[in-house]
Amino acid sequence: MSMTGTYTGAGVVDWLTTFFYRNAPWRLRGEQTPARIVLMMAAFLFGFCALGGRLVMLGLIAPETYARHVGAAEQISQARPEILDRNGIVLARDISTPSMYGEPNNILDIDETVERLTAAVPELNAADLRSRLSSDRRFVWLKREMTPAQQAEIHRLGIPGIGFVEENRRFYPSGRTAAHVLGLVNIDNQGIAGMERYIDTQGLAALHQAGFARDARTLEPIRLSIDLRVQHALRDELIQAMDHFKAKAAAAVILDANSGEVMAMVSLPDFDPNHLETASGEETINRMTAGVYELGSAFKAFTVAMALDSGEVKLTDSFDARQPLRIASFTIDDYHATRRILTVPEIFVHSSNIGTAKMALKVGIDGHQEFLKRLGFFKAMHTELPETAEPLLPARWGELSSMTISFGHGMSVQPLQAAAAGAALINGGRLIEPTFLPRSADDAEKEARQVIKPQTSDEMRDLMRLNVEDGTAGKADVPGILVGGKTGTAEKVVNGRYSNSKLLTTFLAGFPMDKPRYAMLLMLDEPEPAEETHGYRTSGWNAVPTAGKIIARVAPMLGVTPGPGLALVRSEPDSAAF
């Protein structure tokens, strides 16, 4: 203790000196400078190694990512695969055409160049050529997609600064026939609508960018579910019907009821995909998928199926259709008013609004909504076609909504969607998403959803057949083929009100009803009375006979032949008459 005591004074001085001078917070540590510069060197070394490492990393990933980074300009008119129908007939293919470009800075004399080019190919516009060649760009297109003869003519002139690039141009041998299914490509041969667009979304665009798809011959053709023969017959009959009934538009689809394959789909008016420039907006609308419609009484098939499937209603039940239904300020009455008590089959065959509305009420609003949701009517249906539309549902779903929707007013859906649901009514109750690509019935089975009981489906087939034999759809009958269906005549909404002069007639059908193979939906927009219709414009007078003609024509192509037994059944009453 005493030892340390003697040093206390000096220790304090030392400590103070250390604190205020050597260790003072503001005192610079000059002796550390070299070490600190070394530290900074290390930091720079680390930083520059990081830069180098990053460069090496980029070098390693460059080959893979390169495809992702190709600019749009390099995708000009790449090759596309052929599109075939289900039997291998070509629906779309590439043909190679020369496109002429100019390099303005290599042009010696613009006037002379323009003069000689227009002399060789008179369709070129001199003023346009001059302005393009006068630009200060290095590359200008002069004329896309010329004929080889024109190319040879210009080659012969040997004008400097003019060159050709072979471009792939899409050609559709069947023209308008399957226009809406096939869709469109733009001038750079990129799919912009229909199946063409679908192909691009399925990896073709990536192939293009990787530079693999320059030659169409190396690409696997795409086969569709469409049968070109059926497609042609369907379109041909629809054109005749549209013409005959002076309809604004017509559309139809034929579905394989067991596989969901679209065998044919037509929307009129249509366009020629080989001459896109002439197509109007009205023509490019695919009414079967990109439009939604109130389908009218054809919807009753779904209401009746719902009522039977719920167990609340049996085929033998009856409903009072003597009085029109009044709710709020609305009156629901029948078009073919019978003013009597009707059984369920009678309601279906006479297309009674009062009867179906009462059936819907019996099931209840919740049950009604749940059933329509089960059929997929509450959301847009998505197939391979990019053109799709959301259904229109009532904003508030009260009793009145349920009643009107029961006979097809107040709810708009895609026609293709309704056709798929119609197939479910007759195929044993399985809802199968439609497809435009080939699909086997077994594959469809895996994706199918049971939406009604098989027994209900049997009853619906009976009802739909009965409707052809004794009801509104009589004109769809085809000897030897058990056609069944439900007609619909919807009043179109004009300026927010239902119009009784503008109608949309529909026919939801299936054939043959003893062993259903195909479902069909047909619609005519604003048909007019024709000579043989006695002033009527309802479905039974226009949509139904058209469907009958179509079925008679396509059934043999689809392998549905008149069965001998069936023919006998049909001929029985006739022979009895003799």
Place this chain on the structure above:
Amino acid sequence: MFDRTAQGPIARWWWTVDRTLLAALMILMLGGLILSLAASPAVAERLELDPFHFVKRHALFLAPTLGVMLMTSMLEPRQIRRVAGVVLLIGIAFLMLTLGFGPEVKGSRRWLDLGPFALQPSEFVKPAFAVTCAWLFAEGFEKPDMPSLPVAFGLLVLIASLLVLQPDFGQTLLVVIIWCALFFAAGMPAIWIGVFGALGGAGLLSAYALLPHVRSRFDRFLNPESHDTYQVDMAMEAILRGGWFGRGPGEGTIKRVLPDSHTDFIFAVGAEEFGIIISLALVALLGFIIIRGLISGIRMKSRFERLAVTGLMVLFGMQAFINIGVNLSLLPAKGMTLPFISYGGSSMLAMGFGMGMVLGLTRKRPSADPLARRQTSSAMKERTA
């Protein structure tokens, strides 16, 4: 070239200057000219100028840059200190003039119009500031009673404020980095490292909070999906397209669409044409210059020389690092020139001035001979014992 015993000023310069560093710098200048040939015709065409407008001007600026560098490298340390001081004073005056009279280009006032060419005073201020601060810090040792540290700090605040007012966040950042690096090298006590770290963080945060364009650039870097990262994406694309070996001189395409392909993004544009291997060589060359310069700095005898060389090399190194980092998407987008490579007269001349000072300071001098070094080291040992 010269006889070793020749006594003329040029011969003496030749035998004393760091010829390796000089060669590396000249290779860098040559590389800059080649990259300018690759990158700038596209920009010139876009601006509807003669395709070689920027190449010609690049070459035109290269001659005086080389001249300034060589002339400066002939100066004695004391002359260098004075020249730097004068340049700094003039530079500060010009910075003030810029705020008052400079034309507004792309939202900021950075230029002074001097007839045939526009001068960017901030470029000249940076090396002059580095040397002057080095002197002030060195004075802190020699004359402890002089308030050199506060003066150095005041200088920093003055210049940084002038640059923020332009606004030029990149140059502000560089000036702050130089000052901190010098303070650190001069022997900043440990607690100050914490204090300055905190201040620097706060400065960056406030820049982010208060300056909208800084914020947007930073956000874009952190979250590329949510913002427009066109330039950085294009730079990335250019490098990826180039791959290891490049697409060949003149074959680049990104330079046609990237707005600053001849200045801030010349590295990426060059990589597209010359490939990643050449880019690596460029990174290595820049790294070599920095490390060699800093090693020379450590070897310097006087505190002033040591700190001045360090400050100048940090300026050079940070500018190169940030520029390439941005090109490689490692750092948020920040307009900064790549020394001797990017197009820009002021930047090039100022860099020549800066590197000239490094060459001048690191010249072998009698006082730096082995004997003298041994003496000082033994003297230091005595002091620390």
